[in-house]
Amino acid sequence: MTRNRCFGTGDPLYERYHDEEWGSPVEDTPDERELFERLVLEGFQAGLSWLTILRKRDAFRRAFRGFVPAKVAKFDDADVERLMEDESIIRNRAKILAAIGNARALLDMHEQGIRLEALFSEFTPPPSDSAEHSPTAPGYTPESTALSKRLKGLGFRFVGPTTMQATMQALGIADGHAPGCWLADPPQ
Secondary structure, three states, X not given: OOOOOOOOOOOHHHHHHHHHXXXXXXXXXXXXXXXXXXXXXXXXXXXXXXXXXXXXHHHHHHHOHHHOHHHHOOOOHHHXXXXXXXXXXXXXXXXXXXXXXXXXXXXXXXXXOOXXXXXXXXXXXXXXXXXHHOOOOOOOOHHHHHHHHHHHHOOOOOOOHHHHHHHHHHOOOOOOOOOOOOOOOOOO
16 A cells, blocks of 8 residues: 655655654653653754664664663763764764753653653644645744743753754654645544
């Protein structure tokens, strides 16, 4: 069966990600490991292809101890150097330091009784129209801008408005499917 996709057609890994994961809500754990992973990977993707990140995802999971926030928050200078030498991931010191700092910020949020899932829900945009999915549509929205500002205020880094828009779309919080995509109007 031929399916029109927003992206990914022609690469089985990318097709599977589009069809089975992208735009779908996450059933998360109490430590919000899955949301943390998505947030970190979107930060690493900045300036790169998402397919590059997908191809390195398993390596990222190994390198970042399964993205368990409490484990990543304990990373020290030796861990940063270990990650900088790991050719299986993106070796960008600023992004590595941001991931560690974001784990610490997430734990601080949890101590304050704030959940990442609740923050994302707080900034859910209204239903979109097809014009928002055109090639000329901006890569951010007022909601992703507000979420970015809130997260930065809580100590997060590499969470700019465009990265937050991509994260919100990946999590199904914002509709990202373009008109004509088989998931934009899935069969009943």
